[in-house]
Amino acid sequence: MTIEDTAEFIKALEDAGELKRIKTQVDADLEIAEILRRTMYANGPAILFENVKNYDMPVLANAFGSMKRLQIGLDMSDFTEIGQRIVDMTKMEIPSGILNKLKKLPELSKMGEIFPKLEKSGPVTEVIDESPSFGKIPILKTWHKDAGRFITLGLVATKHPETGIRNLGVYRMQIVDDKHALMHWQKHKRGAHHHDISKEKGERIEVAIIIGGDPATVFSAIAPVPEGLDKYLFAGITRQKGIKTVKCKTIDLEVPANAEIILEGYVDPNDIREEGPFGDHTGYYTPREPYPTFTLTGMMRRQKPVYLTTIVGKPILEDAYIGKVIEQSFLPLIRMFQPEVVDFAMPAAGWFQGMAIISIKKRYPGQAKKVMMGLWGLGQLALTKIFVVVDDDINVHSMDDVIWAITTRSDPARDTIIINNTPTDTLDPASPLVNLGSKLGIDATQKTKEEGFEREIQEKVEVDETTKKLVDSRWSSYGI
Known part of the structure; x- marks a missing residue:
């Protein structure tokens, strides 16, 4: 069943025993964050804080903090379905005049069902606030040395100033x-790109901040979709049903009708201020840096909205699970560009952008390096610092397997490559310069003579089938 909004998500989580309501009064200043950290590190439930000091708005957090919760929210168990749907769309032959032919062609009519649908009103338009203020929302302060309160799970909506393609991104505020x-x-994000185009034109860019909504739209904002794909359409692809949108009141943007809160405004490229520090998902405070200012011009909300938020810090917290879904859902897209890829993992401890492990079906010498180069040129993977490529007999989700492959199939001088002066994640605390550093590639595949391996390849130790079947058949009798 497709979940339409935050209220339905709360009910579904509660019915599944995945949500805890806290009625004790709690403070948005540091206290809620510490409760959440302890809960998340202990693999605890989603939490709905119903009594927040000085606010009449409940706070929902850790809603995506397990694979089960994500399966409930996205209504699927195999997340590779999302990427496969995009791959299938790229194979579809679209005739000219698609909008006029949607009803005539069954396959395109079905595709049309995933497009967003503009409505005159929706739940988020129940209250049009005449005096909008951030002070009405229980925005959290997470760490004691943070510069202040931060919105951490607001979906930032912009549209490309030239093409009109809409983007949703999650950028802290x-x-x-x-x-x-x-x-x-950050510089490499699509919202920043839209801002830069407007800045070149001497214009400020209109922006809407979406709080809450259906889980698929929240996921879509976080997911690094292929360039040129409208995020509202991607949300429809994810949930197999187009989202409903409404017009903002003070800016020319459409936003999800089923959101909890909409904050309307603009970002002025000439109003630059020092942002930070902020305790980030690397486990370090990111230092003060100049960023542009968002000015609030309007606010729409439900009669009784819920403030959806998250906290970040040293892994593993809630964002790790969303990252695992992204990892799985984009595997079909990676295979579309690199067909030899068997599996792909971005360990949560590496804050995802720090390291990726790729298994391949190796057919020729140098293939591991070819895959590295291809993936470093693919979207947000350009920011990944370390790639490890292994053979298809290695489980990329087991660090024991990966370390075994690195130590038995790679020689540091022969199989390690370092590339200097490459783009890095803005949040990387180790790069010598902000946004610029180096890449490390480790080829942990079995080497061939063509790759300079002159020794005889040693035989891998494995159980013979006869003994395996014997023990399988008698296992229950051993009493183990």
Whole structure:
């Protein structure tokens, strides 16, 4: 069943025993974050804080903090379905005049069902706030040395100033006062690209911040989709049903009708202020840096909205599970560009952007390096610092397997490559310069003579089938 909004998600989580309600009064200043950290590190439930000091709005967090919760929210158990749907769409022959032919062609009519649908009103338009203020929302302060309160799970909506393609991204926002916040959209992100285009034109860019909504739309905002794919369409692909949208009141943007809160405004390229520090998902405080200012011009909300948020810090916290879904859902797309790839993993301890492990069906010498180069040129993978490539007999999700492959199938001088002066994640605390550093590639596949391996390849130790079948058949009798 497709979940349509935050209220339905809360009910589904509660019915599955995945949600805890806390009625004790709690403070949005540090206390809620510490409760959440202890809960997340202990693999605890989603939490709905119903009594937040100085606010009449409940706070929902850790809603995506397990694979089970994500399966409930996205209504699927195999997340590779998402990427496969995109791959299938790329293979579909689209005739000219598609909009006029949708009803005539069954396959395209079905495709049309995933497009967003503009409505005159929706749940999020129940209250049009005449005096919008960040102060009305229980925005959390997470760490004691944070520069202030931060919106951490707001879906930042922009549209490309030239093509009109819509984007949703999750960029943290530091609250300055009731009307201003700092927009931490990093240089490599699509929202920042839209901002730069507007800046070149001498214009400010209109922005909407979406709080809450259906889980598929929240996931879509976080997911690094292929360039040029409208995020509202991607949400429809994910949930196999188009989202409903409504027009903002003070800016020319459409937003999900089933959201909890919409914060309308603009980002002025000429209003730059120091943002940070902020305790980030690397496990370090990111230092103060200049970022542009968001000015709040309007606010729409439900009668009784829920503030959906998350916290970050040293892994593994809630964002790790969303990252695992991204990892699985984009495997079919990776295979589309690199067909030899068997599996793909980005360990949560490496904050995902830090390391990726790829298994391949190796057919020729140098193939592991070919895969590395291809993936470093693919979207957000350009920011991944370390690639490890292994053979298809290695489980990329087992670090024991991966370390075994690195130590038995790679020689540091022969199988390690370092590339200098490459793009890095803005949050990387180790890069010598912000946004610029190096890449490490480790070829942990079995080497051939063509790759300079002159020794005889040693035989891998494995159980013979006769003994395996014997023990399988008698296992219950051993009493183990």
